[in-house]
Amino acid sequence: MEKHKHMSETKERYCAGRDQKGDVWIEWTPAPTREIHLQSSVKALFGPHLLEVIDRTLIELGLADARVVVQDQGALDFVIAARLEAAVGPVTGKKLALTARAAAAPQRKRLRRTRLYLPGNNPDLMINAGLYGADCLILDLEDSVAPAEKAAARILVRHALAHVDFGASERIVRVNPLSSPYGGEDLDAIVPMAPDALLIPKCESRTDILNVEELIASLEKRFGLVHPIPLIGLIESAKGVVNAAEIALACDRLAALCFGAEDFSADIGAERTTDGRESFVARCQVLLAAKAAGLQALDTVYANVQDEAGLTASAQEAVALGFDGKGVIHPSQIKPIHQVFCPTxxxxxxxxxxxxxxxxxxxxxxxxxxxxxxxxxxxxxxxxxxxxxxxxxxxxx
Amino acid sequence: MDFIANAVGRLVPTELEGRRLKPFAGAHADLAGGTGYGGRIRAAAQYTDKLLPDLDAAIEACAIRDGMTISFHHHLRNGDMLINLVMEKLAQRGLKDLVLAPSALFPTHEKLVALIESGVISHVEGSMNGPIGRACSLGRMKKAAVLRSHGGRFRAIQDGDLHIDVAFIAAPCSDAHGNANGLYGPSACGPLGFALADSLWADRVVVVTDHLAPFPCYPWTIEGGHVDYVVQVERIGDPAQIVSGTTEITRSPTRLLIAEYAARFVRDSGLMTEPGFSFQAGAGGVSLAFVKFMADYMAAAGITADFVRGGSTRFMVDLLNRGLTRYLLDGQSFDRDTVASLRDHPRHVETNPFVSYNYHSKGCFAQRVQVSVLGATEVDLDFNVNVNTHSDGWLLHGIGGFTDAADAHVTMITAPLVRNRVPIIVDRVTTVTAPGEMIDVIVTERGIAINPRRDDLQERLRHSSLPIVPIEKLSAMAVAMTGVPEKPRFNDRVVALIEFRDGTIIDVVRQLIPRE
Structure with missing residues (x-):
C-alpha cells in the first residue's frame, strides 16, 4: 500500500498494483457510499465477473464504503485479490484467507540444476513460470523488488503460492534478510503458505541461519505445518565466504549453499568480469563448505541472456568444479544448462x-x-x- | 434478407446489396469452372508515351467517377504513402461512394476512417486494419465490407466479382513503359506479386514510382503491356517502415515455448525426414522462432527441404544459404536481407497469389506445402479458426493469406492459450475465417491438440513426449484460469462478409453493440 496526500484536498488515498499487462492498479479513497469504477482491457468479456470479484473481496477485507478505482490490464482473479488486499488490508487490518496448495512434502535432496528468478511483484511472469522445465523457481522478494513495493510483492507471492500451478518446479521464495526491515514480515507471510524451500540471502554467519530457523520453526508450529521447510543459504559477501563452513553446518534444514557473484564482487570492490577470476576462489570455498557438510552447491547466474555459447561454457565450468546447479534469469537459459548437466x-x-x-x-x-x-x-x-x-x-x- | 446455414453451421445471406451469394459448402467443394472475366483493352497506338507529369494528371486521365472501385497493393506495408495520397486527392475532387480495394491495410492508413465517415469511401473490399475495422464494426461503412484472402482476392478479380476501375500500383522501380518490380530503388520491398491481378484485370492501371529506371526495367513483375500510365513522384513510401532493418526473434518465453513445441511436433511427426519436406511460416513472433528451431533440427538431421515459403525473413534466407532448403518461394519480404537475397540468389523466387494461393485455377502450390504455421485470435472445439474478429466482437484484422496457407498438408495454429486473460480456445468462434476441416493442430504453451479428423497425425505422434491433449482439455485449462467470458452482442445488420477462397460465404460480421 502506498499512502498519498491529494494536493487539492485533505482526504487520503491508498493505492497498490501496477498499470501493466497482466496486472491491475487499484486506488481508493474513503467515501460515504460504495462506488467501484472499473476500467479494463477485458471489460467486454469479463466486466460483470470482475465487478463481482472486486465486490466480494472488498467485503472480505472489511471495506464497506469507499470510492474504488480499478485499472485492469487482464489480471487474473488471484492478482486482483492480492492487489486489493495490498491496498485495503493495512487500513482495515484484514487479510484474505488463503489455503496453501496441496503439494508433496518438501525435499531437501532433489535436482536443482536450474533455478529461475521471478521478480515477486510481477504476476505476468509467474503465470507460465511452471511451463519452462526449471528445477526450481525463485519467487523473489529481495533484490528485484523496490522498497516501496515490498509489502505488495509479499502479498502477491502469498496469493501466487495459493493459486498458481508451478508444475513440477520447486517453489522457492527468496525472502529479505532478517537484518532488513522486511525479513521478519516476509517469513510471517510466506511460511504459512508452505513453500517448497526458502532462499535466505546475505548469509554471513551461523547466527544468521539460526535466527531464521528459530522464526520458521515457531511459525511452522503455529500454523501446524508438519514438514520442515528446507533452507538454501545464499552467500554473497566476503564475510559469508569466510564463514561458509560454519554456515553450512548451522542447521538440519539446510539443503544447499548458493553463491551470489554480483553482490560478492561489489562487496570486495572488484569489477564483475566474464571469466569471473575475482570470484573464483570464493565460489570454490562456498562449494567446499557445502560439500563438506553434505549439501548441494549452487552456482551464481550467467547474466548475459543473449550469449548461449558463454552460458554453456559457464555451465560446463560449474559442472567440472562440482556444482549442482546454476541460477537462471531467462527461461531460454534452462535447456542449455540441463544439456550440460546431462550425462553422456x-x-x-x-x-x-x-x-x-x-x-x-x-x-x-x-x-x-x-x-x-x-x-x-x-x-x-x-x-x-x-x-x-x-x-x-x-x-x- | 434470406439466410441459409452453410457447411460450418453459420447463417449467411443468399443475397446482399444486389450481389447474389453462395454459402460455403466445404473447403474443397467447389472446382474451377465456367469462364473467366476479360478486362477492357484499348488500342496500343495511344500508348507511345505513358509518362504523366503528376498524380492529378493520372486521376484526370482515368476519368474517375463516383462509385468507382480503386485498388492498391500492400507490399510497402506500414511505409505506404500512396493509398492515403490518392484517396485524399479523390476526396478533394468531391468524389464519393468509392470502393476501396486494397490487398491489405496498415496502421498508417488510419486516416481513411475519416473518408469512410464522410462517404468518400462507401466500403472496403479486401482487408482491414484496427481503426478501419472498428469503424466497420460500428456500422460506419455505407455498404458491407468484403474480406478476402490473398488467393481469394486474385480469384475475385479474375472471376469479375471484384471489378477494379482503376488500379494504382506503387512500384519501387519502373521504366516509362510501366514494366515494374519491387527489387530496386529507395522503396525496394521485394516481391510485387499482390499487384499482379490488378494489373491484369483493372480497366485502368497507373504505375506510380519514385525510381524511374531506363527501359527495360527487368525483372518485370508488372508487365508494361498492362499499364496505362506511369507517374513519377518524389516518394512512394517510408523505407524504414517498408522493411525493417532486421527482423528479431521474440524474447517472450511463452512464445518461444510455443515455437519449440511446434517445431518438435514437425520433427517428431516424421514429416521432416520424409522426401518432399517443405514448410511455410510468416514473420510473427512465434513464426520466426519456429523457423530458427526448424533450422536447428534440420541441420542436426542433415535434411534439405524441397522448398520453404514466406512471408520471408532473414531466417528463411539463412535456410537457403545454409543449404537447408533448395528453394525459398517468397510472397513478401519483411527485412532488408530478404530483399537483397531475392535480388541476388537464383533460388530465392518471387511468387504471386496466382501461383501460390489461387484456388480457382488448375491448382496452386498451397496444397503442396507440407506444414503451414499460422496464428489465430480464436479456435473453437470444432477447430474452426477466427483471425478477423476478437472475442469481444470487434473486427480488427484482414484474412491475409490464412485460408490459402491453411490448405497445406498439415496446418498448425500457434497461439498462447490465454492472451492477457483472453482464452484462445472457445466453444464457438466469434467469426469463422477457416473451417475446422482445414486445421490440423493447435499448439499452445500448455498443450497441443490434434484435430480428431487426423488419425494419421495422432498415430505419428504416439510416442512423442510432447504434451498432446484433447482440445476440450485445453479449453478447460484456459477457463480454469480466466473464467467463462461474456459473448459480444450484435444487432442484425451485416457489416462485413467473410468470403472463403472459392468465393462462397463462410461467415458474416454483424454490427457490434459495444458495452458502454
Missing amino acids: AEQIDKAQRIVAAMEEALATGSGVTALNGKMIDAPVLMRAERTLALAKEYGLL
Missing part, C-alpha cells in the same frame, strides 16, 4: 557397469570390488548412482 552415453554405461559390479559384490557378501582393474568403493558408487539418477531425469534410462 559413456558416463551412463560406465555407471551402470559400476552399479552392477557392486550389486554382484554385495550378493557375494563383499563390500568392495573392482571394474577393469580399478577399485569400486563408496564414493565411486555414489557418483555412479548420481549419474544414473540424472540419466533417469533426462529420460535416458
Whole structure:
C-alpha cells in the first residue's frame, strides 16, 4: 500500500498494483457510499465477473464504503485479490484467507540444476513460470523488488503460492534478510503458505541461519505445518565466504549453499568480469563448505541472456568444479544448462557397469570390488548412482 | 434478407446489396469452372508515351467517377504513402461512394476512417486494419465490407466479382513503359506479386514510382503491356517502415515455448525426414522462432527441404544459404536481407497469389506445402479458426493469406492459450475465417491438440513426449484460469462478409453493440 496526500484536498488515498499487462492498479479513497469504477482491457468479456470479484473481496477485507478505482490490464482473479488486499488490508487490518496448495512434502535432496528468478511483484511472469522445465523457481522478494513495493510483492507471492500451478518446479521464495526491515514480515507471510524451500540471502554467519530457523520453526508450529521447510543459504559477501563452513553446518534444514557473484564482487570492490577470476576462489570455498557438510552447491547466474555459447561454457565450468546447479534469469537459459548437466552415453554405461559390479559384490557378501582393474568403493558408487539418477531425469534410462 | 446455414453451421445471406451469394459448402467443394472475366483493352497506338507529369494528371486521365472501385497493393506495408495520397486527392475532387480495394491495410492508413465517415469511401473490399475495422464494426461503412484472402482476392478479380476501375500500383522501380518490380530503388520491398491481378484485370492501371529506371526495367513483375500510365513522384513510401532493418526473434518465453513445441511436433511427426519436406511460416513472433528451431533440427538431421515459403525473413534466407532448403518461394519480404537475397540468389523466387494461393485455377502450390504455421485470435472445439474478429466482437484484422496457407498438408495454429486473460480456445468462434476441416493442430504453451479428423497425425505422434491433449482439455485449462467470458452482442445488420477462397460465404460480421 502506498499512502498519498491529494494536493487539492485533505482526504487520503491508498493505492497498490501496477498499470501493466497482466496486472491491475487499484486506488481508493474513503467515501460515504460504495462506488467501484472499473476500467479494463477485458471489460467486454469479463466486466460483470470482475465487478463481482472486486465486490466480494472488498467485503472480505472489511471495506464497506469507499470510492474504488480499478485499472485492469487482464489480471487474473488471484492478482486482483492480492492487489486489493495490498491496498485495503493495512487500513482495515484484514487479510484474505488463503489455503496453501496441496503439494508433496518438501525435499531437501532433489535436482536443482536450474533455478529461475521471478521478480515477486510481477504476476505476468509467474503465470507460465511452471511451463519452462526449471528445477526450481525463485519467487523473489529481495533484490528485484523496490522498497516501496515490498509489502505488495509479499502479498502477491502469498496469493501466487495459493493459486498458481508451478508444475513440477520447486517453489522457492527468496525472502529479505532478517537484518532488513522486511525479513521478519516476509517469513510471517510466506511460511504459512508452505513453500517448497526458502532462499535466505546475505548469509554471513551461523547466527544468521539460526535466527531464521528459530522464526520458521515457531511459525511452522503455529500454523501446524508438519514438514520442515528446507533452507538454501545464499552467500554473497566476503564475510559469508569466510564463514561458509560454519554456515553450512548451522542447521538440519539446510539443503544447499548458493553463491551470489554480483553482490560478492561489489562487496570486495572488484569489477564483475566474464571469466569471473575475482570470484573464483570464493565460489570454490562456498562449494567446499557445502560439500563438506553434505549439501548441494549452487552456482551464481550467467547474466548475459543473449550469449548461449558463454552460458554453456559457464555451465560446463560449474559442472567440472562440482556444482549442482546454476541460477537462471531467462527461461531460454534452462535447456542449455540441463544439456550440460546431462550425462553422456559413456558416463551412463560406465555407471551402470559400476552399479552392477557392486550389486554382484554385495550378493557375494563383499563390500568392495573392482571394474577393469580399478577399485569400486563408496564414493565411486555414489557418483555412479548420481549419474544414473540424472540419466533417469533426462529420460535416458 | 434470406439466410441459409452453410457447411460450418453459420447463417449467411443468399443475397446482399444486389450481389447474389453462395454459402460455403466445404473447403474443397467447389472446382474451377465456367469462364473467366476479360478486362477492357484499348488500342496500343495511344500508348507511345505513358509518362504523366503528376498524380492529378493520372486521376484526370482515368476519368474517375463516383462509385468507382480503386485498388492498391500492400507490399510497402506500414511505409505506404500512396493509398492515403490518392484517396485524399479523390476526396478533394468531391468524389464519393468509392470502393476501396486494397490487398491489405496498415496502421498508417488510419486516416481513411475519416473518408469512410464522410462517404468518400462507401466500403472496403479486401482487408482491414484496427481503426478501419472498428469503424466497420460500428456500422460506419455505407455498404458491407468484403474480406478476402490473398488467393481469394486474385480469384475475385479474375472471376469479375471484384471489378477494379482503376488500379494504382506503387512500384519501387519502373521504366516509362510501366514494366515494374519491387527489387530496386529507395522503396525496394521485394516481391510485387499482390499487384499482379490488378494489373491484369483493372480497366485502368497507373504505375506510380519514385525510381524511374531506363527501359527495360527487368525483372518485370508488372508487365508494361498492362499499364496505362506511369507517374513519377518524389516518394512512394517510408523505407524504414517498408522493411525493417532486421527482423528479431521474440524474447517472450511463452512464445518461444510455443515455437519449440511446434517445431518438435514437425520433427517428431516424421514429416521432416520424409522426401518432399517443405514448410511455410510468416514473420510473427512465434513464426520466426519456429523457423530458427526448424533450422536447428534440420541441420542436426542433415535434411534439405524441397522448398520453404514466406512471408520471408532473414531466417528463411539463412535456410537457403545454409543449404537447408533448395528453394525459398517468397510472397513478401519483411527485412532488408530478404530483399537483397531475392535480388541476388537464383533460388530465392518471387511468387504471386496466382501461383501460390489461387484456388480457382488448375491448382496452386498451397496444397503442396507440407506444414503451414499460422496464428489465430480464436479456435473453437470444432477447430474452426477466427483471425478477423476478437472475442469481444470487434473486427480488427484482414484474412491475409490464412485460408490459402491453411490448405497445406498439415496446418498448425500457434497461439498462447490465454492472451492477457483472453482464452484462445472457445466453444464457438466469434467469426469463422477457416473451417475446422482445414486445421490440423493447435499448439499452445500448455498443450497441443490434434484435430480428431487426423488419425494419421495422432498415430505419428504416439510416442512423442510432447504434451498432446484433447482440445476440450485445453479449453478447460484456459477457463480454469480466466473464467467463462461474456459473448459480444450484435444487432442484425451485416457489416462485413467473410468470403472463403472459392468465393462462397463462410461467415458474416454483424454490427457490434459495444458495452458502454
